[in-house]
Amino acid sequence: MRSVSSTETKKAKELCFLCGEADSYQTGITGIKVDGRSYDILFCKKCKIGRTDPFLDEKKIKGIYSSAVYRDDDSTRFFSPVEKILTLFRTGRRKRVERYSSAGRILDIGCGRADFLALMAARGWLATGLELDKRVLNQGKGSKGIDLRIGGLEDVKFPEAHFNVITFWHVFEHLRNPLWALKECSRILKQGGLLVVAVPNARSFQARIAGGRWFHLDPPYHLYHYSDDNLRRLLENAGFDVVSVNHLSFEFNPYGCLQSFFNLCGFRPNLFYDFMRSRVSGVKRLNLYASLGIMFLLMPVALPASLIFSLIEAAMRSGGTIEAYAIKKPE
16 A cells, blocks of 8 residues: 555545544545546544445445446346355355344345345245345345345335444445434334344455455445454444354455465456356457466466355454444444
8 A cells, every 4th residue: 555645635634423533534545446437445543343435325335236336137136056156145144144133124235136035934934125126126036035125225214213233334335324324224223133134354364465356345336445343343333232243255255365376477357257147248258368378378377266265364354344233233
């Protein structure tokens, strides 16, 4: 990381919403190119929370997540074999939630096709999902006993003390107003209710090594960039007791290492990820096949190395992604 320019510093002259530090966003990663635009990641010098610059406005955010830019028209994001593996990971999510809470009302914010909620409903949970993409209503999840609502927390006003569990599975980093969202979750959670927040860890080993080529930075979609320490602080400020933070995710961490390694090797950023999504564009076919061929030749070494690296960084509490489990404090 290096200091940003004076122009960039002027853009960031404001109070940090988490620690209150004045003129705090002064250092970061600069010049990340995405779709012809350049983005910076600015970090608060005190609490180390990161922020993407330029910062997407609300209208732009809703437009992105309601279009094929973010997921295909059938509401999928990957080709079929990968989607089947993801079903196993969603089962793991269900099991982790049920360690902390018995069946009741659950709200999943940014639920996508509501596959996770379908698993919860099958276990006797009363499942509700919030999603910005209207196309999910056409995927048939409503017939499985899931109450799907289109919009964000600011659009749908739930009753107070309504839910037993609320989950953000890699959605929280997309929110413009995270503190408000957490306070709203506290309002609609029952006393002693569980909140789950899963986000990339900007202080992880893979993030520090890969820098601007880290897969999980993902500007402009990821608006804020969290770590174990500042996520705990944010949750506590919003009225929650953090009971556990998990640093090992087989769903996200090994792949984050793998794709970041390919990015550092000089391949087009996130090319393998785009290939798995069947979304490769702007690359000549010969160059694409050559790049993918080299990646597959490297895979027998790179894939196990990524898994081992993920285990090591998790053991040292510096996992590539983190899952925080928090309980609503007594009022």
